[in-house]
Amino acid sequence: MRLSRVVQEVPPSGIRRLFDLVAEMDDVISLGVGEPDFLAPWRVRESAVYGLERGRGSYTSNSGLLELREAIAAHITRRDGVAYAPRDEILVTVGVSEALDLALRALLDPGDEVIVPEPCYVSYVPCVRFAAGVPVALPTRAADGFVPQAAEVERLVTPRTRALLLNYPNNPTGATMGRAELMALADVAARHDLIVISDEIYDRLSYDAAHVAFASLPGMAERTLLLNGFSKAYAMTGWRVGYAAGPAPLIAAMTKIHQYTALCANRNAQEAAIEALRHGEADVVAMVEDYDARRRVIVDGFNRLGLPCHLPAGAFYAFPSVAPTGLSAGEFTERLLREAKVAVVPGDAFGAGGEGHVRCSYAYGIGQIEEALARIGGFLERLDGFVPATVPAGEVVAAGASRPG
Amino acid sequence: MAEAERTALTRRVLRALEKDARLPVARLAVMLGADEAEVAEVVARCERAGIIRRYKTVVAWDRLDEARVTALIDVSVSPQRDVGFDQVAVRIARFPEVRSVQLVSGGSDLRVTIEGNTMHEVAEFVARKLSPIDAVTATNTHFLLRTYKEDGEVFVDEPAADGRLPVSP
Ligand SMILES: Cc1ncc(COP(=O)(O)O)c(C=O)c1O
Numbered sequence: 001m002r003l004s005r006v007v008q009e010v011p012p013s014g015i016r017r018l019f020d021l022v023a024e025m026d027d028v029i030s031l032g033v034g035e036p037d038f039l040a041p042w043r044v045r046e047s048a049v050y051g052l053e054r055g056r057g058s059y060t061s062n063s064g065l066l067e068l069r070e071a072i073a074a075h076i077t078r079r080d081g082v083a084y085a086p087r088d089e090i091l092v093t094v095g096v097s098e099a100l101d102l103a104l105r106a107l108l109d110p111g112d113e114v115i116v117p118e119p120c121y122v123s124y125v126p127c128v129r130f131a132a133g134v135p136v137a138l139p140t141r142a143a144d145g146f147v148p149q150a151a152e153v154e155r156l157v158t159p160r161t162r163a164l165l166l167n168y169p170n171n172p173t174g175a176t177m178g179r180a181e182l183m184a185l186a187d188v189a190a191r192h193d194l195i196v197i198s199d200e201i202y203d204r205l206s207y208d209a210a211h212v213a214f215a216s217l218p219g220m221a222e223r224t225l226l227l228n229g230f231s232k233a234y235a236m237t238g239w240r241v242g243y244a245a246g247p248a249p250l251i252a253a254m255t256k257i258h259q260y261t262a263l264c265a266n267r268n269a270q271e272a273a274i275e276a277l278r279h280g281e282a283d284v285v286a287m288v289e290d291y292d293a294r295r296r297v298i299v300d301g302f303n304r305l306g307l308p309c310h311l312p313a314g315a316f317y318a319f320p321s322v323a324p325t326g327l328s329a330g331e332f333t334e335r336l337l338r339e340a341k342v343a344v345v346p347g348d349a350f351g352a353g354g355e356g357h358v359r360c361s362y363a364y365g366i367g368q369i370e371e372a373l374a375r376i377g378g379f380l381e382r383l384d385g386f387v388p389a390t391v392p393a394g395e396v397v398a399a400g401a402s403r404p405g
Numbered sequence: 406m407a408e409a410e411r412t413a414l415t416r417r418v419l420r421a422l423e424k425d426a427r428l429p430v431a432r433l434a435v436m437l438g439a440d441e442a443e444v445a446e447v448v449a450r451c452e453r454a455g456i457i458r459r460y461k462t463v464v465a466w467d468r469l470d471e472a473r474v475t476a477l478i479d480v481s482v483s484p485q486r487d488v489g490f491d492q493v494a495v496r497i498a499r500f501p502e503v504r505s506v507q508l509v510s511g512g513s514d515l516r517v518t519i520e521g522n523t524m525h526e527v528a529e530f531v532a533r534k535l536s537p538i539d540a541v542t543a544t545n546t547h548f549l550l551r552t553y554k555e556d557g558e559v560f561v562d563e564p565a566a567d568g569r570l571p572v573s574p
Contacts, residue, residue, distance in 0.1 A: 019572040032572035039563075122574040171574075293421070293436035300435045343572055366436075 010126045014349030018333065022343045029372045030343040031360040034171065036235035036316070038290075038363075040272075041283035044234060047275040051268040058267060062259040064092020064243070065270045071277040072243055079203075080213035082221055088248040091255050092265050096201050096229045096242040097123060098258070103197050103225050103244060104131035104163075106253035112162040114197075117148040118351030121171045121199070125351065134160070139352035142321065145310065146173035146353065150184035157188070163195040164188075166214060169202035172350045172359035173319045174312020179212050186217045195250075196224045201242070202315040204233035204284055207292045209313065215245075222247055230269075232315075233284050234276045239269040291316050294362040294369055301373035302360075305380055306388020316363045319347065323356050324389045325380070333358060340379035342372050406443055414439055415447050419456070422448075424557075426460035463556045475504075475520050475549040476527045479513035480535065481542045490514060493540045502530055513545065524548065 015032075022028050039045070063069065069086035077083050084090050093099040100123065104114070110132040116124050117138045128135040136156050140146045153164065164185065168177040177185075189196050198214040215224040229242025242265075244254060264270075295312065302309035302320040309320035322332040329346035336342050347354030362369060380386050406414070417437050421428060430448060434441040451457040466473055482493050490508055494515055498506040504518040517535070521527040527548075536544055552560055 013574065015572055015574050019570065022571045028571060030571040033569050034573040035569055037567065037569070289420075292438075296435050296438050297432070345572065 006129060006132070010129050013122050013126075015122060015345060018337075018343065018345060018349075021334075021337060025337070025341065028337070028341045028343050029368060029375060031362070031364065031369075031372050032343040032345050033361050033363055034317075035237040036232060036287070036363050037365065038235040038287050040234055040236045040239065041276065041280050043279055043283070044236065044272045044276045048268050048272040051271045056268050056271055060092075060264045060267050060270060062255055062264055063087075063090070064265060065267075065274070068092055068270050068274050068277075069243075071274050072245070075277050076213075076226070076245060079211075080216045082213060082215045082226075082245075084245045085248070089245055089251055091244045091251050091258065092270060093229075093242045093244060093258065094240045094262050094265050095231060096199060096227045098262060098265075099227045099229075099242050099244040099254070100124070100197070100199065101127050101131070102254040102257050103227070103250070104128055104133060105257055106250060107131075107162055107195060108133040111160060113158060113160045114163045114165055115153060115156050115161060115194075116165045116351075117153075117167075119146070119170075119172055119347055119354030119357075120165075120351055121167055122350060124165055124167075128165075133162070136161070137352045140173075140175075141353060142310070142357070146170065146175040146319070147177055147181055148185065150181075150188050153185060154188045154192070157192045157194070161192065161194060163197055165197045165199070167199040167201075169206055169211070169312075169314020171202065171315055172317050172345070172347065172354065173357075174315045174317045176206055176209070176312075176314040177212070178209060179217075182212055182214060182217055186214070186220050189223060190219060194223070196220065197227065198224055199227045201228055201232050203228060205288060205291060205316060206314045207288070207295065208311075211314075225250060230273050230276055234273075234280055235287065236269070236273070236276070239266065239272065241265050241269045241273045291362065294364070294366055297366055298360060298362045298369050298373070301369070305373065305377050306386070306390070307376075307380075308389045316361055318360045318362060319357050320360065321357050321389075324387050325383060326385045326387075329355055329358055335383075336376065336379055339382070340375040342375045342379070411443075411447065414443065415451065418444060418447050419451065422457070422460075426462070463558045465552070465560045467552065467560070472522060473520060474522065474524050474527050475518065476531075477547045477549060478517045478519060478531065478535070479545040479547075480515040480517055481512075481544070482514045482540050483542055484514075485540060493538060496538065497535065500530070500534060502526075513543070 069090040072090055073084045073086045104127055108131045111134060113134045113136050114128045115136045115138055117140050125135045138148055138152060138156055140148050196214055203211040215221040215226050225244055225246035227244050230236040298318045299309045299311050306324055307320040307322060309318055312318060322329060325332055329348050333344055333346040344358040344360050347357035347359060421433055430445045431441055434444045482490055484490050485492060494506050497503055497517055502519055502521055504520050507516045509516045519527055519530060531544055531546055
């Protein structure tokens with residue numbers, strides 16, 4: 001069958017191959033998961049049960065339940081100090097995934113460029129291409145804490161550049177960006193009239209400093225599209241609710257596509273999301289506290305094993321270096337899986353700058369994290385040519401990723 | 406360590422130990438990103454100050470078919486001059502079969518939890534020890550039939566399987 005050239009040219013996700021490998025094996029301990037291990041808070045699940053009992057199953061307005069948009073607006077104002085009009089500056093979507101796709105399709109003409117700091121979430125580059133845009137990769141470095149440098153962003157700007165796509169706290173590196181670093185990017189965006197698409201889905205998972213919303217920077221709300229959702233903060237991945245908040249003309253354009261392609265997000269999940277925003281704060285705080293403890297345990301573990309690992313300030317991923325093994329990220333991942341039955345994700349699956357690192361999720365109970373670390377320790381002991389990096393016991397390799405905001 | 410910092414660390418240590426009393430100090434220190442010696446010091450202080458009373462285990466005894474009888478008793482008390490309810494409450498609390506004694510608002514004053522091997526044993530305790538106390542004016546005994554949740558622990562086996570895909574973006 002003849003298929004679209006664009007679709008054929010986009011390679012399948014690097015994670016897919018790994019998934020197939022893992023699926024064939026028994027007794028694998030996985031640190032490969034990109035979603036919370038917690039269940040959605042009971043009050044949220046209970047409200048969905050109640051909703052089903054009452055028969056809440058109709059379509060909602062294309063933009064999403066007004067009550068939910070109001071709750072979202074109040075939430076953003078409270079946390080980030082940015083005001084959005086619920087009626088025309090917020091769109092409820094089928095997760096951040098849909099919001100990102102809509103944004104790119106609404107913004108790009110064929111050949112328009114989007115600067116994407118890498119390593120990044122696996123969907124960014126393909127989504128830009130599906131929207132007929134041209135992704136322009138900006139590799140970031142461990143030495144910079146995987147934070148994009150404004151001067152390097154500026155060097156990539158051309159007359160075709162439309163947008164800068166940011167994701168802090170970051171998947172896969174766990175990097176966060178403080179106010180000063182974001183201000184430098186804001187300056188570039190203003191001077192070159194760029195739209196900033198800011199995927200802040202991990203905002204609540206900021207451990208060392210308060211999250212800074214890009215739209216809260218002076219003059220930035222008018223050129224920022226804020227993407228967020230319920231998948232990570234409220235452990236509601238499969239519920240499929242997210243949202244976009246931004247300038248009315250952009251939200252209107254996205255709504256136009258959304259009304260023809262998705263109609264609306266799941267009705268009952270929207271109702272449950274209202275409950276999450278109104279009453280879920282204590283649940284979020286409890287989950288964040290647990291992630292924080294696991295983060296320290298896994299990072300401490302990698303450093304003890306001789307794989308240097310900075311303490312990531314956000315999300316739920318550790319991103320240790322596998323350089324001391326002499327293996328590439330891909331080789332390391334494959335051998336670790338076959339020889340020690342631990343699944344991690346090679347950093348290069350997330351694009352430039354990820355080589356030499358592996359992404360290890362800590363969305364697992366501490367017992368499982370410990371078991372995985374023990375297996376990785378055994379694997380390293382048996383590995384020829386492994387020269388453990390020396391880190392003073394109990395000390396964490398500091399990198400910019402945990403610098404205060 | 407500054408006082409405010411120690412107070413904050415103390416709260417975090419206690420919250421963690423309340424969830425898992427068996428956490429070794431070294432692990433606790435890593436989890437909280439704190440110095441091991443400081444954590445040990447905080448725990449020792451809490452023990453000395455009687456803030457940490459004991460390290461306990463939450464047991465679902467039902468699962469052992471243990472013949473245990475628990476009763477929750479609402480006790481009405483006429484408060485006494487100067488000491489209010491305290492003296493009676495402590496007097497009741499000293500009996501080993503009494504698991505907890507709490508002063509509560511509402512229709513009665515003390516809520517007492519008693520554990521015994523048989524219903525008869527519990528009834529005997531109420532008749533011979535509790536009711537005869539001068540200040541006790543009435544009791545209302547509820548035998549416990551089943552525990553669904555205790556100390557934050559739901560006694561229902563959730564499906565153990567992790568429904569997530571083993572690798573996802
Ligand atoms: C950075 C990032 N953005 C978006 C998503 C997808 O979010 P949603 O479930 O809201 O579609 C993920 C999920 O892993 C993610 O890591």
